[in-house]
Amino acid sequence: MKRNKQVDNFFIGFFFLIFLVPALVYILFFLNILIEGVPVISWQYLTSSPSSDLADGGIGPVIVATLGTVVMMLVFVVPFGVMTALYLSEYSLNKKFDKFFIFLLYNLSGVPSVVFGIFGLGFFVLNMGSSLDNFFNTTLVFGKPSMLWASVTLALMLLPMVIISSYQSFRSVPYNLKETAYSLGANKLSVVWNVIIPQSRSGIFTGIILAVSRAIGETAPLLFLGCAFFLPSLPLFDLCVGGICLPLIDPTEQFMYLSYNIFILSTQSTGEVATLPYQYAGTLVLIFLTLFCNGTTIYLRQRYRNKVEMKGIL
Amino acid sequence: MNGEINPGNEIKIEMPPVSVFDVKPKQKKFPFDTIFTFVVRSSGLIIFLLTALVFVFIAVESFKVFGYLSPLDLIYSDRNGENIFEWYPTSNDPRFSLIPLLLGTFLTAIPATIISSFFGIGIGIFISEFAPRRIRNYLKQLIDLFASLPTVAVGFILLTVGVTFFDSVFDADNRLNAVLAAFGLSLIIIPQIASLTEEALRGIPDDIRMAAFSLGAGRWRTVKDIVFPAAISGISASVVLGFGRAVGDTMIVLMISGNAANLTLNPFSSVRTMTATIAAELGEVSTQTAHYHALFFIGLVLFILSILVNLIVKFLVQRIGFRNNGAGL
Numbered sequence: 001m002k003r004n005k006q007v008d009n010f011f012i013g014f015f016f017l018i019f020l021v022p023a024l025v026y027i028l029f030f031l032n033i034l035i036e037g038v039p040v041i042s043w044q045y046l047t048s049s050p051s052s053d054l055a056d057g058g059i060g061p062v063i064v065a066t067l068g069t070v071v072m073m074l075v076f077v078v079p080f081g082v083m084t085a086l087y088l089s090e091y092s093l094n095k096k097f098d099k100f101f102i103f104l105l106y107n108l109s110g111v112p113s114v115v116f117g118i119f120g121l122g123f124f125v126l127n128m129g130s131s132l133d134n135f136f137n138t139t140l141v142f143g144k145p146s147m148l149w150a151s152v153t154l155a156l157m158l159l160p161m162v163i164i165s166s167y168q169s170f171r172s173v174p175y176n177l178k179e180t181a182y183s184l185g186a187n188k189l190s191v192v193w194n195v196i197i198p199q200s201r202s203g204i205f206t207g208i209i210l211a212v213s214r215a216i217g218e219t220a221p222l223l224f225l226g227c228a229f230f231l232p233s234l235p236l237f238d239l240c241v242g243g244i245c246l247p248l249i250d251p252t253e254q255f256m257y258l259s260y261n262i263f264i265l266s267t268q269s270t271g272e273v274a275t276l277p278y279q280y281a282g283t284l285v286l287i288f289l290t291l292f293c294n295g296t297t298i299y300l301r302q303r304y305r306n307k308v309e310m311k312g313i314l
Numbered sequence: 315m316n317g318e319i320n321p322g323n324e325i326k327i328e329m330p331p332v333s334v335f336d337v338k339p340k341q342k343k344f345p346f347d348t349i350f351t352f353v354v355r356s357s358g359l360i361i362f363l364l365t366a367l368v369f370v371f372i373a374v375e376s377f378k379v380f381g382y383l384s385p386l387d388l389i390y391s392d393r394n395g396e397n398i399f400e401w402y403p404t405s406n407d408p409r410f411s412l413i414p415l416l417l418g419t420f421l422t423a424i425p426a427t428i429i430s431s432f433f434g435i436g437i438g439i440f441i442s443e444f445a446p447r448r449i450r451n452y453l454k455q456l457i458d459l460f461a462s463l464p465t466v467a468v469g470f471i472l473l474t475v476g477v478t479f480f481d482s483v484f485d486a487d488n489r490l491n492a493v494l495a496a497f498g499l500s501l502i503i504i505p506q507i508a509s510l511t512e513e514a515l516r517g518i519p520d521d522i523r524m525a526a527f528s529l530g531a532g533r534w535r536t537v538k539d540i541v542f543p544a545a546i547s548g549i550s551a552s553v554v555l556g557f558g559r560a561v562g563d564t565m566i567v568l569m570i571s572g573n574a575a576n577l578t579l580n581p582f583s584s585v586r587t588m589t590a591t592i593a594a595e596l597g598e599v600s601t602q603t604a605h606y607h608a609l610f611f612i613g614l615v616l617f618i619l620s621i622l623v624n625l626i627v628k629f630l631v632q633r634i635g636f637r638n639n640g641a642g643l
Binding site: 005011015018019029032033083087111122123160189220262279287294295298 | 463565
């Protein structure tokens with residue numbers, strides 16, 4: 001018995017050591033970024049536009065363009081993701097076909113992101129873009145790498161994740177809730193709208209926020225889809241509806257992306273010493289954005305788990 | 315017998331006098347339900363077609379490479395009776411051997427998988443079995459948080475700080491090399507493997523641990539002989555997934571593996587992986603050339619690798635379900 005205890009203590013210590021080594025690396029990793037990055041961060045840095053050598057100024061337009069791309073991606077991802085998940089869980093036509101579809105989606109979610117990059121360039125930009133140009137009789141409006149195709153490619157890459165996450169939460173809605181609603185005379189649409197979607201809200205949000213977090217951190221598929229390393233200002237145009245004008249980013253032009261900015265600065269910048277603090281600050285902002293999104297999903301999942309446990313008790 | 319009607323007991327059903335105008339027709343609403351069904355189903359089909367298109371398009375575009383090159387050209391180039399394994403797609407005498415790229419991919423992915431399996435499984439076991447119960451959940455959440463670290467941030471830090479450090483520790487041939495990239499990759503794969511291992515171990519019911527304790531096994535023996543073997547399918551699935559992520563990652567290897575397509579087995583030399591090749595060359599390639607389609611072919615290889623990883627994981631996960639049902643625990 002005593003020997004048992006000694007062996008146990010030895011192995012507990014051993015595994016604690018295994019835990020400690022990467023933990024220390026991560027702590028050093030974050031400390032490095034924090035120490036170098038925090039002094040640069042200021043309101044002016046976060047809002048002003050970059051200078052041409054990127055050793056001065058801020059990252060305001062970069063953040064705006066990044067968030068704009070993400071929002072545009074969400075415009076594609078959210079409706080199609082949720083409706084496809086609804087199709088799979090509630091409106092399915094053929095079980096065998098659905099099984100194959102889910103298999104495809106699982107495979108697609110594991111495909112390396114750079115492969116989506118070549119698909120985006122090959123299909124969206126060179127095929128679809130030039131066909132659209134022919135159709136509208138324009139020259140190189142759609143048939144060039146741009147923010148539109150970048151966000152569509154990101155959407156295609158992240159759709160499987162959103163679909164699978166929403167599908168699983170639709171499936172986990174307790175059957176008796178649906179039955180009760182049907183027995184009260186509700187039709188399918190109102191069951192979906194009033195029972196299934198509210199019940200699985202947190203699953204849908206988890207998928208969407210996770211998609212946002214991955215989209216912000218992703219660089220590889222955007223390398224050939226119109227990311228610019230430096231633009232003096234964002235291409236803006238005014239969308240006017242009845243006298244009210246709204247400045248929007250022109251989606252058919254080049255854009256800037258935070259992660260791409262860090263990549264270019266750290267590998268191809270000329271004045272490395274001068275730009276180094278700005279690279280750290282950009283990395284800090286990037287990590288903050290992704291970790292914030294991910295933290296939200298973890299919080300949501302935790303809350304959801306508690307709610308399910310409560311349901312079990314009641 | 316059923317059709318016969320006794321003459322004595324004729325059943326007369328009194329029908330109320332009904333005229334067509336008495337019955338109000340059911341109020342026909344605007345058929346939202348039907349329209350919504352149609353919309354949902356068609357959007358499902360659109361997405362299905364789009365996902366299928368990704369597979370088909372990449373396959374078609376990559377097979378066009380055989381219009382320019384023979385399949386053997388993708389393995390070696392025959393120059394004056396000499397077999398050359400080189401990837402020089404833009405030189406005057408272009409050579410398209412994929413072997414150095416495959417070697418580069420495996421030289422970064424396999425060390426990364428080994429390092430992150432060791433630490434990831436260790437951390438998973440520590441959190442699930444040995445850590446104090448109170449902080450277990452927090453540790454798990456922290457690890458889930460790290461799993462989403464942007465790869466470009468990892469690459470950047472290793473490029474600015476890590477390179478110098480590794481250069482002083484290992485006396486490597488090249489400053490940027492495969493082992494450094496493997497360390498970078500493990501920074502993002504360790505949390506993933508740790509999280510999945512922890513989930514696999516947590517899936518083993520506590521009754522089994524209690525039974526082992528009551529038979530006199532210590533905590534370590536319980537883990538080693540009972541819990542770990544029971545969760546081996548899930549743990550190996552996590553390792554395979556980690557390998558898939560190591561193969562598929564682009565930014566870390568693009569930034570710190572050195573990007574020289576050497577034909578080498580030495581992990582301390584610069585290598586170039588398949589993903590980095592696509593990332594570095596697709597921007598400057600002109601379309602409808604052998605090079606363009608060869609890059610698509612690399613994409614297809616990556617695609618097939620990821621599908622293989624997925625199938626193995628699916629097989630392993632099915633085994634978990636089978637055993638848990640079969641053993642009747």
